Amino acid sequence: MTSTAILIGNAVYERENDLPFCENDLQVFTSLIEATGNFDRIISKKNANADEIRELIRENAPTDGVNSNIFFYFSGHGYNFGSELFLCGSNFDSSRPHETGISHEEITDLFRAVRPNLLVLVLDACFAGASLIKSASPIPVIQKEGLRSVIQFSSSLDNQTSLGGEKLSEFTKAFVDASMRKTEGPIYYSDIRNTIRDNFIGNESQTPFFVDQGTGRDLFVDDASKLEKFREHYRKDWMPTDGNVLEDGDEISAEGVSGVGRIRLILEKLENKAAEPDKAETLIGSIFDGVEKEVENHGFSEFFKLEKRSYNSFAEEGPKELMIRVLSKEERPDRLVTAELKKSKKNPLPFDRMAGLIASLYDEWEEHYDLELNCTLPRVQLKIELTPTYSSLQKINLILTCAPSLHHCYVFELTTVHPRTDWDHFSKQGREIVRRWYKLGWDDQTNSLIQKIVKGLDDAVTEHLSETTKQLDGG
The missing domain is CATH 3.40.50.1460 (Rossmann fold)
Structure with a gap:
């Protein structure tokens, strides 16, 4: 055996x-x-x-x-x-x-x-x-x-x-x-x-x-x-080491440094990694501008009309649930973004109150979401809409959202496909194709992230075109 x-x-x-x-x-x-x-x-x-x-x-x-x-x-x-x-x-x-x-x-x-x-x-x-x-x-x-x-x-x-x-x-x-x-x-x-x-x-x-x-x-x-x-x-x-680890490969050894000097050393290291308004604006701008430029250079215009919108708040509903679930579990030393998931019991029906133990096994809870940007930035969300120029195609949206924290920038990517609900209107609720999030340091390079995001959109467009043409060929 x-x-x-x-x-x-x-x-x-x-x-x-x-x-x-x-x-x-x-x-x-x-x-x-x-x-x-x-x-x-x-x-x-x-x-x-x-x-x-x-x-x-x-x-x-x-x-x-x-x-x-x-x-x-x-x-x-x-x-x-x-x-x-x-x-x-x-x-x-x-x-x-x-x-x-x-x-x-x-x-x-x-x-x-x-x-x-x-x-x-x-x-x-x-x-x-x-x-x-x-x-x-x-x-x-x-x-x-x-x-x-x-x-x-x-x-x-x-x-x-x-x-x-x-x-x-x-x-x-x-x-x-x-x-x-x-x-x-x-x-x-x-x-x-x-x-x-x-x-x-x-x-x-x-x-x-x-x-x-x-x-x-x-x-x-x-x-x-x-x-x-x-x-x-x-x-x-x-297991944790004797030093204080700030990031992978960036460890502060406590050897030879103690008391106030050790605390100052750690705080100075953290300060160098912390965000400032200009640094945050630069990184977010680099991501958004890079994605916009790459999307414009792709061949989407042959089949879609390209529109771009930027927001200084979390205006789009689509990414909110993912953002709250991620951010509420991350250890952040600040509240530049409020992200809370709260649960409360639904009010039971009179029958449920009498049902005793059996009813308790079926307790239902309501989830309440609280997502708020508390700091000021010119751009934190970018929406790219690909509206089809052919009636057989559906609308494709890409929403990028940046949630700042002192030591990290959280980037959320959501790509959805929306069918028509009228001759010139599309469903607000789309089918998710890509849903990802990333955690960047404020000094990180953004080129690889930009390429990955644009590739995700390109794959979604290519797959949609392929599925649509197959259906028509089969018909």
Whole structure:
């Protein structure tokens, strides 16, 4: 019998924002799994598209009955379509989730055919808390046909986003830390689960979700001492150092400097990186002007009329939800931008008040968004509209938004396609093609970012033209 671990970390996406820490997640998790000595085969894959994920599972978990234990790990974007979770391939397109993503149901079906003694799923992605079978019951139920023992670790509930980190995602780090809590004796999956649960108590933004229909005696590693070398490397490479780290590769050593002098040194370093009105205006202007120039030089004018609008506020509604979800979780030492996501319970109906425990399981919450630019800048948002000159084409919008903070500029990119609602009017609500965000230092170069944004728009236009002409050719 063979034990197999399939580990995937998607850090680079064609249409979604990149997740650099997912590459680190994969590296650390691969080292951890290797250290357990429990797996005969370990397959570690970076930046896999959906078809590659499917083939990795089919090739390395064949239906020949030789797999006793299977461990599947994914770190990357998750997407909730209806009530179904999709793990996003590197080529993910929200308009084609079944093709460019792989659903939770499809993953479990692929493993169900293998009939392993134990299946462990660790899903570090937004909306990862999907149960293993759809059910009207609020209590998750697992369809175990073909699966003898199943354990699932999910980074968040099915209506929550997962939090990234500077080096590792919060959930992957929590899993790794929990696996190292014991220094001797066996480590069970239930040990890891219990530690993670305690570590996230009080975290309203992210609540890990667990499914456990194992025996309660399923081993992660039979002897904790096997992880000793991994523990040493982990502390050295991934734990905080004795210095004060401002940015990657920019560490202030405390050696030889103490007291007021040390504080002054740190503050001076931070001051050099901090934004000033002129510096903020220059960086944002560089991005907007660069994108405008590149778009004008593309061949869009043959099929579209180009219009540009700039705003000194967050005037466009489209990016607001993404901005709030990102900024509300970022550690910012200022409130140049207010970004808050608040929840309040909906007023229950009289029947709900009488329904007792059952009704409490169905508590519904309303989300309230508060997004406000508190500082003054001449431009923080750019909207580029491509209005078609042919009636068979749809309108394409690109909205770029810059949210300033003292040490970083957050850039949000949203590209949408809008069908006609009248002869000369288009739907206000468009279909998302690209939704990404970036985190820049105020002294960073912008050329590569500009090229990536324009390429995203160019790809959206090319794909729309291709789809439209195919439909007409087929007609």
